[in-house]
Amino acid sequence: MYLLEMAPKFLVALIILLIYVKLSGKSQIAPMSQLDQVGSMVIGALVGGTLLNANVSAWESAGAVAIWAGLLILVRFIKSKNSKLRDAIDGEPIQLVKNGNLLSENFIKANLPVRDFETLINIQGICAFNELKQVWYELNGSLTIIKKGDKDIAVLVIENGAISQDNLEQLHKSETWLKHEIKKQGYKDIKEIFCAEWFDDKLLVYPYDDVRKSKSESKK
Structure with missing residues (x-):
């Protein structure tokens, strides 16, 4: 019952x-x-x-x-x-290693003991801090790791049609530069771009579906 x-x-x-x-x-x-x-x-x-x-x-x-x-x-x-x-609301990823240097203040900010950090990188097959080039502590508690000799990861500069000002500052680029680069690739406005990332000294642009389809049709 x-x-x-x-x-x-x-x-x-x-x-x-x-x-x-x-x-x-x-x-x-x-x-x-x-x-x-x-x-x-x-x-x-x-x-x-x-x-x-x-x-x-x-x-x-x-x-x-x-x-x-x-x-x-x-x-x-x-x-x-x-x-x-x-x-x-969510906060931002915290950089723990920059150019091979451990940022002690950021470990405190992330509330992450260095011993726990060592365990996390050991799990990923990294034997010593000396192998690290850049490390970020992500919002969900995971680590994004770039080892010495690896390429830097891509940096998102446009997200959902809006400019990521913090990431632009990180790259030492201006909003004027970004808009100029977008126009060079055939787009009139930032709002046409779903996302764009800076990788390997190149700006990689991914427009919204309707913009991409419109450009494809105009080329026919």
């Missing part, structure tokens, strides 16, 4: 979770930030708590999960449209 009473709650909660996973994307399976991780944990706690509480109806259970899931999706949407707000 108890299982029959719980069945509607399980069904409604499952439907809400399926919708949430569909709308929020695969990053909820492999969280990209602390907010993603905590948000998913709260979703699990809400589902478990309301399902096991006999005083909470199926619709009340679904409502609690739907409100929280909706808030997370809204924050994710806002972050995708505003890089500065995204950085304010």
Whole structure:
């Protein structure tokens, strides 16, 4: 009898979770930030708590999960449209090694003991700090590592039609320079570009689908 009473709650909660996973994307399976991780944990706690509480109806259970899931999706949407707000919410990757030098202050900022850092790089087959050229501590706790002798990683300078000012400053480039480079490649406006990255002393541009299709048709 108890299982029959719980069945509607399980069904409604499952439907809400399926919708949430569909709308929020695969990053909820492999969280990209602390907010993603905590948000998913709260979703699990809400589902478990309301399902096991006999005083909470199926619709009340679904409502609690739907409100929280909706808030997370809204924050994710806002972050995708505003890089500065995204950085304010999620924070930014912290550089731990620069040009072979360990940045001790950034280890403190990241709250990462050097012994734990050593373990993380050993797991990736790196035997000594001397092998490292650049290392960033990412938002999800993973490390991005460039060893001595490797090429530097690409730097994103345009994201979702907007300029990444912090990355431009990192490259010692100006907004005027970027707009000039975009026009040299046949684009009129930054808003036509889905994303662009600086790699190996080249600007690699990836326009939105409709812009790319329009350019392809005009060449025929």
